[in-house]
Amino acid sequence: MPAPPSPPHLILVGLPGAGKTTVGRRVAERLERPFLDFDREIARREGASVARIFAERGEGYFRAAERRLTEELRGSAGMVLAPGGGWAAIPGNVALLRPPGRIIYLRADPETVLRRLRRSRNQRPLLAGPDPLGTLHRLLADREEFYRQADCVVDTEVMDLQRLIDAVAELAWTFRGE
Numbered sequence: 567m568p569a570p571p572s573p574p575h576l577i578l579v580g581l582p583g584a585g586k587t588t589v590g591r592r593v594a595e596r597l598e599r600p601f602l603d604f605d606r607e608i609a610r611r612e613g614a615s616v617a618r619i620f621a622e623r624g625e626g627y628f629r630a631a632e633r634r635l636t637e638e639l640r641g642s643a644g645m646v647l648a649p650g651g652g653w654a655a656i657p658g659n660v661a662l663l664r665p666p667g668r669i670i671y672l673r674a675d676p677e678t679v680l681r682r683l684r685r686s687r688n689q690r691p692l693l694a695g696p697d698p699l700g701t702l703h704r705l706l707a708d709r710e711e712f713y714r715q716a717d718c719v720v721d722t723e724v725m726d727l728q729r730l731i732d733a734v735a736e737l738a739w740t741f742r743g744e
């Protein structure tokens with residue numbers, strides 16, 4: 567009998583701190599699928615943190631690495647992917663993976679993500695300036711139209727982590743084999 571087809575990649579998009587990595591990893595565990603965090607993978611390949619890549623090689627270099635990774639992922643399926651917050655707004659990235667990939671937008675308010683990011687050890691180079699809340703509002707204003715092109719929006723403001731994982735896993739299930 568032929569093997570069942572792999573489900574499409576499930577891609578989580580949203581602002582930095584929206585929960586893409588945390589939710590993505592847990593959903594992947596639940597669904598027994600591989601998980602890939604883009605920033606982590608790029609940092610591993612480059613041998614430098616994302617903050618250092620931005621500082622020493624510039625954002626353009628980072629975006630090119632992000633694009634290369636996206637291109638590579640066209641050749642596979644069935645993973646849960648967490649690209650960085652800028653990925654969905656860069657022309658051409660989404661079209662490389664969808665279709666057949668499916669995208670979920672984890673919506674979160676700038677105030678909420680700033681609170682979460684303050685607890686995180688990962689430095690976000692784009693938020694290193696004097697007014698991170700203002701920057702997050704600007705990023706959201708610039709990017710929301712791209713985030714909203716997702717197949718589904720999950721509002722992280724109205725659910726705790728467990729319900730969020732349940733909701734995203736449930737959606738992933740409905741995307742199977744479509």
Ligand code: S3P
Pocket residue numbers: 580581582583586605616649650651652653690691692
């Ligand atoms: C970025 C978000 C970061 C990382 C880089 C740029 C952005 O990822 O890719 O610092 O443009 O919003 P997270 O969304 O995981 O923080």
